[in-house]
Amino acid sequence: MSTPHPGGGEPAHGQWAPPHAHARKGRRKWPWVLLAAVLLLAGGCAALVVGLAGESDKTVRVRYEVTGSAKDVAIAYTTWQGGALVTQKESHRELPWRKELETKGFVKGGLLAVTTGKGGGTVSCSVTVNDRRPWTATASGPEATATCSGF
Template sequence: MSHPQSPARNGFGVAAFALGLLGLVFSAFPVVGAIAWPLVVLGVAFGVVGLVQARRGQDGRGWAVAGLVLSVAGIAACALWAAVFDRASTEVDDAMEQLEAQADQRSAVVFEVTGDAPAVTVDHSAVGEVEEQVTTLPWRKEFTVKGVLRGGTLGVTTGPDGGTATCRVTVDGVERKTATATGPNARADCSDF
């Protein structure tokens, strides 16, 4: 009595399934996804070989098809992560280039105080903090600063004899801040331009 011969096992189909499943799981995680690339590529290759063997009479066609599907899904997930990281990397590079360009940029900053007050105290900071007693208006200081200028200060306080004093800040010819103080010991603040 002879036993019916069972079809040969299809090891490539099972390997395709295992590699495709592992690759798909690993592809879900951004950093670990680098491991997924070789797994899913091998899963596709083994799945194709498994399908060819199934056509030649070996069993395991289902394993090979499942391995191919999982591997292709893993490749799609890996490609999606690669596209996301590429876009993020491009945006970071662009932002760094803009910051470098701003760091090399020079700006002309002008501080001015005008008015009819007989005496004022001017305090300012752009390159360092300074306080000056001024008895004649108008008063003006010009600076050239390199890089991004944020948060400088210019303030003016009238003396006990009062009067009017106006502070004004321009950067590269564009007025950034202006304020007026009127009366004795009044303060005008042109900070945070």
């Protein structure tokens, strides 16, 4: 068995070193980085929930509109009921089509999708939330779909 290196520095290769001699050198930083990332993520999620909770108390007006030359379309759109998105469907509709509703519990991520029938044609969808700039999309052809989403 050898003794610790006499100058206090690192022992030469093959010399004995006390168990604590390398403990400070190899201290891991990743657990602290991971903990910081988790805390930042949790804080961001908490802020989002608080922000959404404040938004869900407000009444929001949503206006869905579909126009175009297609004679037979299928329409699917989301509504908000109790803070959850619910999909409504209407098929074999003639254009123009319009629906307006007021709701509480508004959550972003809404959708309005319009699909032409086998006869084709053109369809355009538009969604306006509280008189803001509308989300729009257009599609044409047989069984083509215009999708307005993310509102």
